[in-house]
Amino acid sequence: MENSDDDDTCVFEPAIVKLTPFDRRLRELRALRDKRDELSGHPGSHRRIAEVDYQIKRAEDRFEEEKRRGIDDKWRRLRDIDDWRSRNGRDQRNASRRKVRNKPNEDLSDLTPEQKEQRRRDQRADANYVKRQKAKGVPASDIQAALQVRRHQRDSERREAEGAEHRLAENPAYGIF
Numbered sequence: 001m002e003n004s005d006d007d008d009t010c011v012f013e014p015a016i017v018k019l020t021p022f023d024r025r026l027r028e029l030r031a032l033r034d035k036r037d038e039l040s041g042h043p044g045s046h047r048r049i050a051e052v053d054y055q056i057k058r059a060e061d062r063f064e065e066e067k068r069r070g071i072d073d074k075w076r077r078l079r080d081i082d083d084w085r086s087r088n089g090r091d092q093r094n095a096s097r098r099k100v101r102n103k104p105n106e107d108l109s110d111l112t113p114e115q116k117e118q119r120r121r122d123q124r125a126d127a128n129y130v131k132r133q134k135a136k137g138v139p140a141s142d143i144q145a146a147l148q149v150r151r152h153q154r155d156s157e158r159r160e161a162e163g164a165e166h167r168l169a170e171n172p173a174y175g176i177f
Helices: 021-040 046-071 073-086 090-097 113-136 140-170
Strands: none
Touching: 021 046, 046 073, 073 090, 113 140
């Protein structure tokens, strides 16, 4: 008898390996040594070998520095803090650094430059509207409510205009003249 809770599908999630600074320096050093070994087989590459030797010397110094830092408790503590800030504690730390608002800025990375420009113009128009309403002496709650209505109307008008343009483009005779 089969268990109905068993799932036949297997989901493979590769482990995310975060290299330590020590590992990165060791990897860099090994890559340079391999490069020097590869160049040593080619005649006339003395200048390039000398350049790689200099890079190896610098990489060895960085590697030794990371070895010293690896056993220093102060450096380990600082690296743990940096790791927490960049991974698990990122949202919490960023939220604690905000003074005025509770949420982060909107993500605008998916907008085109034209959309970003339109958004900037909309924000300026809204700010001017709020300023005019405050000058008239309208209560702040009424201003915010009217501002929401204004934004909703603006968005619906844009959607209607976009839909009308789309309907025109679907017409087989569109653009003939």
